[in-house]
Amino acid sequence: MLRLSLLALASVLLASLSLAGTPAIAREAPILLVAHPDVNTRQLKRDTTRAIFAMRQRTWPDGQAVRVFVLGNNHPVHARFAKEQLAVYPHQLQLAWDRMVFSGTGQAPDRVRNQVEMRERVATTPGALGYLEREYLDDRVQVISME
Structure with a gap:
């Protein structure tokens, strides 16, 4: 009888944990691209955005120099942005930045806290x-x- 009660309690706890986790995921705020107010570009294609954040494209579509800012690799918003908006993992971005820095062909984006x-x-x-x-x-x- 005690064993059955423990199993019933465990299943109730698991069910409540999975239900409790659902609203938190649904409530996550969307992550939006933001730019300096003087930037003339109002819309970017995903491929262009990915190229800019990978530091392969160094200008806005109108030719203005772009300066990229990112959060640290371990920051949850950075991880979500990389996965959801760029469709890459944060470590893939870091590898691309490291390759450019070490080869002397580019630089990494500016990090903010x-x-x-x-x-x-x-x-x-x-x-x-x-x-x-x-x-x-x-x-x-x-x-x-x-x-």
Whole structure:
């Protein structure tokens, strides 16, 4: 009887844990591309965005120099952005950056500590591109839509 009760309790706990985890996933804020307000580009294709964040494309489509800002590899927003928006894993981006830096053909993006710093750096750096969760947006940065 005790064994049956423990099994019943375990199944109830597992069910409640899986249900408790569902709303948290559904509530995750979307991560949006943000740029300096003077950037003329309003929309980017996913391939272009991926090339810019991989540091293979160094200019906006209109020719203006782009300055890329990213959160650290272990930051959950960076991991989500890489996977959801760029369709790559963070370690793949890091490998591409390391290859360019060590070969002398390019540089890595500028790292920021958190989303507040991301917003400040993008807002004050001409040609800047980064990403933020919606709650960190303000009128000092513009959202760039992705096709």
